[in-house]
Amino acid sequence: MSIENKAPGKDISEEDLLDKFPLAAKKHSDHRSQFEICGVTFGGDLVPVFAGPNMVESEELIVNTAKAVKSHGAHFLRGGAFKPLSFPYRSEKYTETRETGLKWLQTAKEEANIPIITEVMEEQFVDLVAETADIIQIGARNMQNYPLLTRIAKTGKPIMLKRHFGCSLRDWLGAAEYILVEGNEKLILCERGVSAPHTHRSSSRFLLDLQVVPAAQEITHLPIVTDPSHATFWRKWVKPMALASVAAGADGVMLEVHPDPENAAVDPLQPINFEAFGQLMNDMELVANAVGRHIK
Amino acid sequence: MSIENKAPGKDISEEDLLDKFPLAAKKHSDHRSQFEICGVTFGGDLVPVFAGPNMVESEELIVNTAKAVKSHGAHFLRGGAFKPLSFPYRSEKYTETRETGLKWLQTAKEEANIPIITEVMEEQFVDLVAETADIIQIGARNMQNYPLLTRIAKTGKPIMLKRHFGCSLRDWLGAAEYILVEGNEKLILCERGVSAPHTHRSSSRFLLDLQVVPAAQEITHLPIVTDPSHATFWRKWVKPMALASVAAGADGVMLEVHPDPENAAVDPLQPINFEAFGQLMNDMELVANAVGRHIK
């Protein structure tokens, strides 16, 4: 067989799938996991939306955001009480609210009647986070922290596994397999950008890899969500990349929404405000309908 | 200003835009080139579609394909009479049809009443190709072949400039500027995939960079088209990436269509057949409508 005609990529062979990723691999070409979390169905025609601020900055902020995103149709409130930072110092503005933040998330959940997705980074907080979170988020930096993955999987809570910006689909499915092997089947993959050298205004940030959506769906039954906010790091590009995600067949979209984006405690170039979110929900619904799915 | 909050990427500053890319740069935030080629408007609400085989293999093939894609609503017939290959040897099956292929394209154009886009790689054939081509395509490998760009620009013919798989938006706009400075304003950019290390089944092929669509539209008035076929090199992913392109705001889509994909003379894993193309045109129309545009 000539090079020009060979199948593109030998990164994951059929044999590999069966051998290394038996639980993540599709059993047949139509195989697709479907499960419910807090009444929201994943892996079906619905495209669930996760929205909220990067950080749980204050009770008022998170409660107001919860109500706003809920009113616009978001299915889950996102927000970090625990947040990694790539160096150990914290500015006055950037303060993890940790246990207090979890309480505020709980309040927001009750007042706005919306389920919660939030991240945990340390084994010691897994049980605490599991009390509030309806979905536990594993951040990109911890994608290959296998003991943490195992520990979180054992809680039985639904999990969102973000892809590390330097990792292949193969690395990612391997991490997923560490969760599935614990018997935890409510697992969602989330693409949040890869470090690629080529794009304008991305020298220090990421390129949303939408090709990984059909690539993943070809070999795994797990739902795959995208996070255009963290990938683009640039407010203006969130809408086109969110719409493109839905059109590409993403099984959900995560969006950073903040009442006052320019004054967000962290990454203020990234979030959109409530009004833009409401408009985007309408736009995403139209695109979803165009591809036989729905958001609302 | 802290790193965490800085604008993502200094690859092209405002000063650069004015200094190095004055003709490609937007004059104001709503600035968007709009022009007609053979009655097809670029840069407006229409999302023109370019469809056809990779190579003009025979008169019958190109005429039949021209009629088929035209009947499904394609705006331009694509097909290579001259085709680069990354080594100098040609198999029996892979034969450039060159001048003969151009004649067949001319026949297809007349019989199917559809305008033509085709590539030229050598200065000596520029005038000949310009006789048949309604749009002259500059391939990725020649993106930085500035003398060729200048020579083609001087024909006055509309041009599609493909992005090299290893080049940044900055490199690309620089190449575009070489064309614009010759007074040729009917210029279309085409993204066809970058070489990124991260994706499954892309080890020897490309990742469609959809983020470059809003990135380009933020700073240049030129229309930007995508080519999901050459980027994905994998039939199954063409549809999701074509739909995603339209949703991301691409100003056109180029697709490889072949009557008998498995037996295409080159890259047989990549083209879709007539039926799949017809269905995809309908699907793209729905997505285009969802974002306030149209294909048909």
Add this chain to the structure above:
Amino acid sequence: MSIENKAPGKDISEEDLLDKFPLAAKKHSDHRSQFEICGVTFGGDLVPVFAGPNMVESEELIVNTAKAVKSHGAHFLRGGAFKPLSFPYRSEKYTETRETGLKWLQTAKEEANIPIITEVMEEQFVDLVAETADIIQIGARNMQNYPLLTRIAKTGKPIMLKRHFGCSLRDWLGAAEYILVEGNEKLILCERGVSAPHTHRSSSRFLLDLQVVPAAQEITHLPIVTDPSHATFWRKWVKPMALASVAAGADGVMLEVHPDPENAAVDPLQPINFEAFGQLMNDMELVANAVGRHIK
């Protein structure tokens, strides 16, 4: 200032260095950390060598290897009792020897009189590993597992921090800062390859980034070591990349050495045998001398 002439890269500014990486940053241009571990000086003219098998497969294997690499002048024995694998299943051949492996490392250390570097991946084993290890290795996959970094730093043991294959120097220094801020100053950086799309025979593996050696040495006082074995994943390329590392100014070299490379339990294409190691030590000594340093 024009683009063409601007300094290449704004990834880490002077301000960042002071603000985010105050402990990792050089205080003045000649600033270079110098410290001893088991009588071996880091950050001086000596280029210490770490050698041994990927995995501690058996007591016999590790004891024999310890004696062999010691006799050829290696300064530290490397070998994994705990080893990450990118999916959760273990073949019969690939078995972590864990606590038993640590005991065998202890035996090898005593019988061959050579200090030990070995990896720990879980907080629960940190203290146990610290009993045997003279340097604790933090693997690439855990580079951003900040709680683990902090936990290991608190042991007071010398640390080698490997760079994740998808992380920038900035990410890496941030991780280093998490260790330094605990007051642990015996910290060694180790480059082991990045995921780059461009190299032959590297589609599923890594490119040794030697440019990061002078790049790191320009801004941090920490010693930087390279690991050509894990980067190249290909026995034949280990020697040229090891010699190049020494010539580039690397402050140490880590090498995978196995008595019977073709039958290594893991990654058998990568290790070199005792004889090749002995020859390479001689060759590295010559190159080290040529740049004013020494290995023996």
Add this chain to the structure above:
Amino acid sequence: MSIENKAPGKDISEEDLLDKFPLAAKKHSDHRSQFEICGVTFGGDLVPVFAGPNMVESEELIVNTAKAVKSHGAHFLRGGAFKPLSFPYRSEKYTETRETGLKWLQTAKEEANIPIITEVMEEQFVDLVAETADIIQIGARNMQNYPLLTRIAKTGKPIMLKRHFGCSLRDWLGAAEYILVEGNEKLILCERGVSAPHTHRSSSRFLLDLQVVPAAQEITHLPIVTDPSHATFWRKWVKPMALASVAAGADGVMLEVHPDPENAAVDPLQPINFEAFGQLMNDMELVANAVGRHIK
């Protein structure tokens, strides 16, 4: 065969080598091209050095530089009379000297008695450049401009083929094959950096891929040279990367040398001055000797 143990990369198979790159491929494992250019042997123990300014700015500059680099032992004078720029505008300072520059190169060649390597980018100047150049350089941007490659190959002049920063070794060998098939066997490959996302201070520039040196030498008999100046774009890193190149087995080194680097007409952060060049020649000689080769 398990993934973990498979050979790293299927980018170029044995079958490919024979089929697509029969002239570039080694015939047996020790096969190595050896040829003379102006009395300088390539492919042997000598590591020839190419040195000079980026641009032939003036007769005085190029004559003085020729004498200086010759006196320090350089084998070839480099300097661009024709230089690509990634956008079509030229500052007052940045002026291609073109035909005049070629005359100055001729003068420098005669006055300093040193052979010349210089670039040509357009077919119309090939014969003119061939009159002065002892080696014709094909720049990275033109690596895939196959008609130009063929045209230059037909002159019978020795050729240096630079690797495009986004191209694989496979792409590169394919381009080489276009030259070899014309019967031109005095062909030198030159690695000048790839666009990788990972390195500090490389956001807009390149990473010198030294791993490609043994990778190329494993499969092709052609000599391979590196260009640390264009890769690093940063004076301080030129020395370590030049020494590393020699240690890695590079068959030559190209260096940018300028009498007054800070005031170079283009890329002033990159060149080293005469004194630094003299010192580097001494240092490279020591490293070359350490690996059984020589520069002087």
